[in-house]
Amino acid sequence: MNEVPLVLDVVEDPTIRRHQIAHRLTSVERRLMRHFASRRQLVVCIGNIGAGKSSLVKLLAFNTGMNALFELPDEGFEDHILSDSALWPLLATAKQTVKRTLSEYYGAIDGFIEAQKRHPEGSPDWVSARHAVEKGALGIQHAYLDLRRMQLLAFPSLQHSTCIDGSPLADRYAFCEVLHRDLDISYLTADALDVIDRRLDGEFRGLARPDLLVYLHAPLDYLFQNIRERARSEEKDGVVLAADEGVPEGLARLVRALNVRYERFVKVLRDTGWYDGPVLRIDVSRVDFVSNVRHLIAVYEGLERLLAPGEQLGLFS
Numbered sequence: 659m660n661e662v663p664l665v666l667d668v669v670e671d672p673t674i675r676r677h678q679i680a681h682r683l684t685s686v687e688r689r690l691m692r693h694f695a696s697r698r699q700l701v702v703c704i705g706n707i708g709a710g711k712s713s714l715v716k717l718l719a720f721n722t723g724m725n726a727l728f729e730l731p732d733e734g735f736e737d738h739i740l741s742d743s744a745l746w747p748l749l750a751t752a753k754q755t756v757k758r759t760l761s762e763y764y765g766a767i768d769g770f771i772e773a774q775k776r777h778p779e780g781s782p783d784w785v786s787a788r789h790a791v792e793k794g795a796l797g798i799q800h801a802y803l804d805l806r807r808m809q810l811l812a813f814p815s816l817q818h819s820t821c822i823d824g825s826p827l828a829d830r831y832a833f834c835e836v837l838h839r840d841l842d843i844s845y846l847t848a849d850a851l852d853v854i855d856r857r858l859d860g861e862f863r864g865l866a867r868p869d870l871l872v873y874l875h876a877p878l879d880y881l882f883q884n885i886r887e888r889a890r891s892e893e894k895d896g897v898v899l900a901a902d903e904g905v906p907e908g909l910a911r912l913v914r915a916l917n918v919r920y921e922r923f924v925k926v927l928r929d930t931g932w933y934d935g936p937v938l939r940i941d942v943s944r945v946d947f948v949s950n951v952r953h954l955i956a957v958y959e960g961l962e963r964l965l966a967p968g969e970q971l972g973l974f975s
Contacts, residue, residue, distance in 0.1 A: 666964055668939065668960045674955065686955060693962070694724050694818055698816070700813055700820055701822070702821075703715055704825050705874030706916045708884035710874055711823045720738070724820060725741075725817075725820040726821050728753065729753065729756065730760075740817055752804055755804070759798050763795065763797065764908060769790060795845040795846040802824075803854070811865065836919055838850075872940065875939070885913070938957075
């Protein structure tokens with residue numbers, strides 16, 4: 659058996675003929691369905707805003723029989739929990755809190771950007787706007803940590819395997835790093851970052867770690883296109899940039915900075931000791947698993963290679 663790689667990039671198999679697609683897709687889906695039903699594994703999807711994390715989690719939930727837990731309410735599609743319906747309202751309430759807090763946070767960013775343009779640094783209006791951003795930045799991190807903790811506490815009680823959209827580690831080592839270090843002025847203070855670190859260490863060290871990390875990435879122009887097209891309400895309010903980006907300025911700044919942080923994210927997890935397991939890496943600008951069946955097959959077979967290499971040999975075909 660070939661050694662399982664620690665990081666695997668998804669690449670389309672160009673040898674698949676058209677008449678083979680249905681068999682190849684349903685075969686790998688069936689093998690994954692049996693695999694995920696027979697054990698309790700945790701798959702976590704991470705990546706920049708607009709990379710398609712929730713889309714992949716939806717496909718995994720309904721095509722391979724996993725539980726699916728999301729980070730924001732999605733009209734017409736909510737958490738998919740196979741065994742414990744009592745958890746759904748608790749998680750739904752936490753997601754609504756995240757959505758409301760996220761909208762308030764983006765509004766505070768847009769307000770501060772306007773204050774920077776209209777008022778001199780250090781003036782009362784400028785200081786007030788900055789304090790609102792700092793409060794919002796810490797508030798959204800608390801809201802996400804509350805949701806992530808609830809999800810990870812629920813995971814061991816669920817039947818079958820589970821896929822989660824987002825991670826507290828991405829919140830800390832991508833988002834928090836950007837908010838504290840990478841913007842023109844720090845939105846997350848050193849004291850606030852220390853609060854987040856203490857929560858992460860105190861509340862998450864003993865919780866479940868992923869069996870597989872799926873990292874979705876893409877160039878900035880692709881991410882901005884996705885953000886424009888999906889037009890989430892909490893992302894579209896505010897000052898809009900030029901037509902080549904077409905998203906609120908505060909959100910655009912965040913996406914640009916996050917792309918740099920995510921490029922080094924896996925190494926940071928290794929260095930900090932939070933995660934040393936396998937990583938499936940998907941360039942979503944090249945691997946369109948939503949509308950290209952051959953690409954979806956490549957993603958599923960990548961998952962199988964990292965999580966179930968023995969089953970990939972065709973034991974369930």
